[in-house]
Amino acid sequence: MEKLESRLKNGKPEAFRELLEEYSPMVFSLIDRMIFDRTIREDLAQEIFIKVIENLQSFREDSKLSTWIYTITYRHLIDHLRRTRHDPMEKTESLEPTMSLSTQDHPEPLEGQRNAMLKILDAIPEKYRIVITMRYLHERSIKDISRITDLPEGTVKVRIHRGLRLLRKKSHLMEISNEL
Amino acid sequence: MNCKEFDNWVYSYFEGELEGDLKISMDKHLADCERCRREYAALKSLASSLSSIKLPEVPPGFIQRTLPKLHITYNLTQQSKPTWKMFWLIAASILFGGLIVGVFYLGGFAKLQNLGFIDKLMKISPGELGSWQVYLSIFLKVLVQNPYYVMFIAIFISVTSILWIRKKLAYN
Numbered sequence: 001m002e003k004l005e006s007r008l009k010n011g012k013p014e015a016f017r018e019l020l021e022e023y024s025p026m027v028f029s030l031i032d033r034m035i036f037d038r039t040i041r042e043d044l045a046q047e048i049f050i051k052v053i054e055n056l057q058s059f060r061e062d063s064k065l066s067t068w069i070y071t072i073t074y075r076h077l078i079d080h081l082r083r084t085r086h087d088p089m090e091k092t093e094s095l096e097p098t099m100s101l102s103t104q105d106h107p108e109p110l111e112g113q114r115n116a117m118l119k120i121l122d123a124i125p126e127k128y129r130i131v132i133t134m135r136y137l138h139e140r141s142i143k144d145i146s147r148i149t150d151l152p153e154g155t156v157k158v159r160i161h162r163g164l165r166l167l168r169k170k171s172h173l174m175e176i177s178n179e180l
Numbered sequence: 181m182n183c184k185e186f187d188n189w190v191y192s193y194f195e196g197e198l199e200g201d202l203k204i205s206m207d208k209h210l211a212d213c214e215r216c217r218r219e220y221a222a223l224k225s226l227a228s229s230l231s232s233i234k235l236p237e238v239p240p241g242f243i244q245r246t247l248p249k250l251h252i253t254y255n256l257t258q259q260s261k262p263t264w265k266m267f268w269l270i271a272a273s274i275l276f277g278g279l280i281v282g283v284f285y286l287g288g289f290a291k292l293q294n295l296g297f298i299d300k301l302m303k304i305s306p307g308e309l310g311s312w313q314v315y316l317s318i319f320l321k322v323l324v325q326n327p328y329y330v331m332f333i334a335i336f337i338s339v340t341s342i343l344w345i346r347k348k349l350a351y352n
């Protein structure tokens with residue numbers, strides 16, 4: 001079987017479906033952790049896949065397709081954040097969500113454990129949340145994360161470590177508040 | 181090693197990046213210190229519960245809604261980007277047109293005639309040779325007797341190629 005990237009470049013119809021089936025969960029997952037406005041998640045996902053198709057010819061065969069798509073996804077979301085933050089009309093949307101906001105916003109009810117963990121994760125600052133999502137939810141290597149985000153590996157590690165510490169503190173608080 | 185040092189290195193230790201003496205002192209501190217053992221276990225369990233979070237469900241119908249957009253995008257971008265193959269094809273056809281103009285228009289044709297190649301072919305009567313040679317001889321006869329046709333064809337090829345390239349490049 002020919003590789004997905006070459007079938008995409010040749011415009012094989014079944015390759016587009018395969019691309020969507022394989023990468024949509026990851027794309028939606030990163031959108032959910034970076035953009036809290038749930039009304040635009042599907043639009044963002046479509047924009048990302050359109051970008052992938054638009055840039056197919058610039059994909060080099062010696063790099064990994066999954067890393068390349070991941071990079072396009074991350075950069076598109078960062079651009080979106082920059083755009084909306086500079087737009088005063090959207091200022092009402094808070095940058096760091098409160099816990100109650102993120103629970104209401106999840107469209108479908110989630111199983112308890114995952115829901116609790118995601119609530120805590122969504123409550124830590126973005127710069128930690130993003131690298132932790134990449135490292136643990138998406139199992140990217142530190143090297144990959146450094147390439148995707150354009151941050152030095154050392155910075156990535158420090159952020160993951162600080163993020164984990166913050167998560168630990170928050171999960172302690174949650175346990176205490178649950179007991180009360 | 182003290183607890184503060186342990187904390188500084190604990191993440192690299194957890195990622196399995198430490199080697200040699202540093203790793204040995206970390207191992208040792210972990211074995212000796214209750215507090216850091218607890219911290220390390222907490223780090224591990226936090227990482228594993230994060231890793232066990234499943235990716236979200238894709239909204240129903242998302243793939244159906246997105247597929248046509250991807251096909252449209254693909255068709256638009258493919259049409260507007262000439263590949264290198266196409267570029268060389270066009271360059272070759274311009275060169276070919278130029279060569280023909282050169283040969284027939286600038287006197288090169290006379291040289292070809294001097295070589296006797298064309299005369300020889302033109303003396304061949306149909307039926308004497310295989311069909312492609314017959315067609316070639318008829319084609320050459322027409323060209324030799326009507327050099328303006330040649331010029332017209334060559335210029336037509338060159339001009340349409342140039343216009344085509346310009347149209348393709350205009351999209352980018």
Ligand SMILES: [Zn+2]
Pocket residue numbers: 182183186209213214215216217
């Ligand atoms: Zn200690």
